[in-house]
Amino acid sequence: MTLVSLWFLIIALVWTGFFVLEGFDFGVGMLHGVLGGTEPGRRAAINTIGPLWDGNEVWLVVAGAAMFAAFPGWYATMFSGFYLALVLLLGALMVRGTSFEYRGKRDRPAWRDTWSGLLTAGSLLAPFLIGLALGDLLHGLPISAGHEYTGSFWTLLQPYGLFTGVTLVVLCAVHGATFITLKSRGDLRQRAARLGRNLSPIAALILLGFVIWTHSIAGKGLLPNPLEIAAVLALFAVVWLIGDGRDGWSFAATTIAVALAVLSIFSELYPRLMVSSTNAAFNLTIHNSASPSYPLKVMTVVALVLLPVVVAYTAWTYYVFRRRISDKDFEAAKQRRDSHEHV
Amino acid sequence: MTLDLARWQFALTSINHFFFVPVTIGLAFLVAMLQTSFHRTNKPEFLRLTRFFGTLLVINVAVGVVTGLVQEFEFGMNWSAYSRMVGNVFGAPLAMEGLAAFFLESTFLGLWIFGWDKLSRRVHLLSIWLVFAGTILSAAFILAANSWMQHPVGYKLVHGQPQLTDIWAVMTNSVFLWGFTHVVLDSIVTGAVVMLAVSAWQLRKRSQPNPFNHTLRLSLAILVPVLLVDMFVGSELGVIEARYQPMKIAASEAQWSTCRPCSFSLFQIGGGNNDHTPIQIFSIPHLLSLLATNSWNGKVIGLSPLQAQYAAKYGPGNYVPNVFIQYWSMRVMAYLAGLILLVGLAGLLLMRKKKVPRNRWFLLAATWVVILPFVMNTAGWLLTESGRQPWVVQGILLTKHGVSPSVSFTDLVISLVAFGLLYTALAVIDAVLMIRYSRRELATAPAAGTDSDAQPRVPSMLY
Numbered sequence: 110m111t112l113v114s115l116w117f118l119i120i121a122l123v124w125t126g127f128f129v130l131e132g133f134d135f136g137v138g139m140l141h142g143v144l145g146g147t148e149p150g151r152r153a154a155i156n157t158i159g160p161l162w163d164g165n166e167v168w169l170v171v172a173g174a175a176m177f178a179a180f181p182g183w184y185a186t187m188f189s190g191f192y193l194a195l196v197l198l199l200g201a202l203m204v205r206g207t208s209f210e211y212r213g214k215r216d217r218p219a220w221r222d223t224w225s226g227l228l229t230a231g232s233l234l235a236p237f238l239i240g241l242a243l244g245d246l247l248h249g250l251p252i253s254a255g256h257e258y259t260g261s262f263w264t265l266l267q268p269y270g271l272f273t274g275v276t277l278v279v280l281c282a283v284h285g286a287t288f289i290t291l292k293s294r295g296d297l298r299q300r301a302a303r304l305g306r307n308l309s310p311i312a313a314l315i316l317l318g319f320v321i322w323t324h325s326i327a328g329k330g331l332l333p334n335p336l337e338i339a340a341v342l343a344l345f346a347v348v349w350l351i352g353d354g355r356d357g358w359s360f361a362a363t364t365i366a367v368a369l370a371v372l373s374i375f376s377e378l379y380p381r382l383m384v385s386s387t388n389a390a391f392n393l394t395i396h397n398s399a400s401p402s403y404p405l406k407v408m409t410v411v412a413l414v415l416l417p418v419v420v421a422y423t424a425w426t427y428y429v430f431r432r433r434i435s436d437k438d439f440e441a442a443k444q445r446r447d448s449h450e451h452v
Numbered sequence: 453m454t455l456d457l458a459r460w461q462f463a464l465t466s467i468n469h470f471f472f473v474p475v476t477i478g479l480a481f482l483v484a485m486l487q488t489s490f491h492r493t494n495k496p497e498f499l500r501l502t503r504f505f506g507t508l509l510v511i512n513v514a515v516g517v518v519t520g521l522v523q524e525f526e527f528g529m530n531w532s533a534y535s536r537m538v539g540n541v542f543g544a545p546l547a548m549e550g551l552a553a554f555f556l557e558s559t560f561l562g563l564w565i566f567g568w569d570k571l572s573r574r575v576h577l578l579s580i581w582l583v584f585a586g587t588i589l590s591a592a593f594i595l596a597a598n599s600w601m602q603h604p605v606g607y608k609l610v611h612g613q614p615q616l617t618d619i620w621a622v623m624t625n626s627v628f629l630w631g632f633t634h635v636v637l638d639s640i641v642t643g644a645v646v647m648l649a650v651s652a653w654q655l656r657k658r659s660q661p662n663p664f665n666h667t668l669r670l671s672l673a674i675l676v677p678v679l680l681v682d683m684f685v686g687s688e689l690g691v692i693e694a695r696y697q698p699m700k701i702a703a704s705e706a707q708w709s710t711c712r713p714c715s716f717s718l719f720q721i722g723g724g725n726n727d728h729t730p731i732q733i734f735s736i737p738h739l740l741s742l743l744a745t746n747s748w749n750g751k752v753i754g755l756s757p758l759q760a761q762y763a764a765k766y767g768p769g770n771y772v773p774n775v776f777i778q779y780w781s782m783r784v785m786a787y788l789a790g791l792i793l794l795v796g797l798a799g800l801l802l803m804r805k806k807k808v809p810r811n812r813w814f815l816l817a818a819t820w821v822v823i824l825p826f827v828m829n830t831a832g833w834l835l836t837e838s839g840r841q842p843w844v845v846q847g848i849l850l851t852k853h854g855v856s857p858s859v860s861f862t863d864l865v866i867s868l869v870a871f872g873l874l875y876t877a878l879a880v881i882d883a884v885l886m887i888r889y890s891r892r893e894l895a896t897a898p899a900a901g902t903d904s905d906a907q908p909r910v911p912s913m914l915y
Contacts, residue, residue: 159562159565159566160562160563160565160566160567161562163517163558163559163561163562164555164558164559164562166521166558167550167554167555167558169521170521170524170550170554171547171550171551171554171555173524173525173528174524174543174546174547174549174550175547175550177527177528177535177539177542177543177546177547178539178540178543178544178546178547179543179547180539181535181536181537181538181539181540181543182536182539184527184528184535184539184543185528185532185533185535185536185539185856186532186536187528188525188527188528188529188532188535189528189529189530189532189856189857189858189859190858192529192856192858192859192863192867193863193866193867195525195529196529196866196867196870196871199521199522199525199871200870200874202518202521203518203519203521203522203874203878204874206514206517206518206521207514207515207518207878207881209514210510210511210513210514211511211514211881211885214511214885214889256536257532257857257858258858259858262863400539400540400543400616401540401610401615401616403615403616403617404540404541404543404544404615404616404619407544407616407619408544408547411547411548411551411552412547412551415548415551415552416551419551419555422555422556422559422560423555423559426559426562426563429563429567429570429571430566430570
């Protein structure tokens with residue numbers, strides 16, 4: 110494998126890691142109001158991802174920075190081309206990121222509801238917009254010979270891109286539901302399992318539509334490959350797995366579905382990075398947009414040394430916070446609030 | 453016009469981001485110090501103070517993180533031509549920052565916030581120190597990238613495009629080593645001033661015995677020596693930058709003609725790119741020579757001869773940065789540092805006489821001094837970044853050639869308004885929460901030790 114292909118693979122895997130991990134955070138964010146119901150339930154839902162979401166979001170930063178370092182042309186064309194969509198995405202991520210921290214900082218219903226609303230909206234909008242962007246890479250956008258985007262904001266709203274966004278939103282929602290089921294006890298777990306059970310067949314059908322559309326966009330017929338069929342079936346299986354003592358398996362099933370959806374875009378994209386709808390000769394590819402070999406070598410060494418360390422302490426964190434959380438914890442907590450004003 | 457808007461947006465988002473960064477770095481260090489004190493002495497008030505200031509740290513980190521995300525995206529969004537050209541050099545430290553620093557910082561912050569009852573005391577203490585290590589690493593990588601823009605090293609030009617040839621050179625760039633030290637020390641100063649101000653307010657409002665005596669002493673003991681070293685490092689950084697970016701230093705003295713020896717102007721009326729003869733109010737002989745060259749009779753080349761040199765080397769154009777911004781940002785930074793130092797020294801003097809908690813004038817000054825580091829930091833960055841103009845990468849790429857060609861005037865107006873509203877809202881909310889939580893009464897120790905079994909094992913109460 111050449112260095113540029115390796116870096117394409119690393120970037121595809123980082124995006125996959127981002128959606129697998131931050132995907133359930135998005136799902137929990139979208140669903141915390143619906144599933145939590147009352148205040149203790151909402152807090153319990155949010156606290157299932159409390160110590161984890163911030164680290165998960167770093168995968169997005171690393172994905173962006175890796176594109177910048179390994180394929181500067183890709184980063185430049187994509188980020189400037191998606192300008193207003195990214196402004197919207199950053200807005201969504203900003204209100205969402207601060208809502209975790211600030212929601213609990215004042216004990217007023219209006220304050221909490223406002224932040225809850227922002228958390229829900231931000232968590233819906235972010236995967237939709239990133240999905241739109243990833244889908245558009247494959248669908249193709251007007252890109253000139255000089256690799257500049259020549260469309261407007263409205264040109265970004267391609268049907269396939271929009272459907273990719275919807276697919277990722279639904280997948281993140283199911284993924285969030287299986288995660289809460291795995292991480293909670295009591296009423297919250299029951300509600301999350303019920304929602305996961307109802308949502309997973311719909312998500313499976315959407316995923317099926319998505320992989321077929323992806324194949325056809327890439328000009329590779331309509332038939333899904335066995336791996337994709339497996340992922341769709343896994344999502345269907347969530348109906349039986351979830352809430353039935355096999356919470357881990359149902360979470361694994363949604364993990365596979367999310368990972369596969371993201372990877373299918375990148376595998377159809379390769380070796381292209383951005384398809385130009387103006388002229389195929391103007392496509393950005395791993396060859397015409399990559400950094401020279403010395404910086405790629407440096408980055409490879411850094412990634413090979415650091416990524417395992419990161420994965421190790423991340424896994425340890427999940428182990429530390431493995432205990433299930435219940436609404437009851439927060440009902441009890443409410444009475445003791447005064448002694449816990451600080452961190 | 454789009455160039456100006458893109459510059460305004462980058463300046464405003466960066467300045468806003470850097471309100472939160474130094475507080476994060478500084479408070480992470482101080483909270484780690486407090487928790488270490490608790491670990492060693494087992495005194496419950498240290499635990500209570502750790503949690504108190506830890507809450508302020510966490511409130512502040514939230515905005516620091518999300519505004520940092522914008523910074524990371526803005527290179528590609530607004531400066532795509534720049535990103536395309538230098539991404540192979542500039543992107544590498546950014547990617548390393550994510551891998552080495554952000555993961556460490558955010559993961560261990562989560563462990564620290566939520567891990568009080570889940571980690572052993574030693575591992576929990578280690579977590580906050582790793583958060584601090586993460587913030588330092590983050591500063592290191594981003595400043596290595598920024599220093600490369602001030603003084604490019606470790607590259608070769610291929611068809612006019614810089615290509616990285618030596619990452620070690622980038623990471624040992626003298627502008628980076630001194631600039632990094634300067635920023636880290638400055639961040640600790642900022643954190644110490646925040647802690648000083650909060651402690652002083654608490655001491656003014658609440659009766660003795662007061663645990664905030666501890667943090668007042670701790671912040672003063674750190675503030676004064678660190679600020680002194682910081683001022684020395686900053687002045688050395690000036691000497692180094694004078695070597696590689698003579699325009700920056702000449703402009704910050706509004707020095708149009710070459711001088712030897714050079715006096716330092718304390719204050720002037722008028723001056724700017726179109727006024728070469730401002731009315732200088734006070735000047736100190738030889739001081740500029742000392743500051744810019746480290747020698748008594750050192751020569752500082754003036755802006756006019758530099759402009760002629762640059763025009764001959766790089767072609768026609770105006771290579772003089774905004775002199776008004778340079779002159780005043782340099783002075784605001786230096787004078788405010790002096791003012792903060794005075795307050796710190798007064799505190800140390802009173803501390804020696806054991807009068808600190810009783811001197812109301814000092815406590816009042818020590819509360820309001822909290823505004824100064826933020827103005828000082830902003831001035832420092834204006835000095836550095838505006839002084840590099842018209843270059844985005846010194847001597848290689850002009851700022852006007854780095855801007856995104858595909859981003860329109862309308863796009864920029866929309867984003868500027870959107871970020872403006874969002875940043876203002878977040879800054880106001882952050883400030884309100886910081887003040888509210890700074891004024892709270894110190895909570896009683898939650899069953900000292902927190903790992904006791906007397907309490908039901910509940911998840912963190914934070915969110």
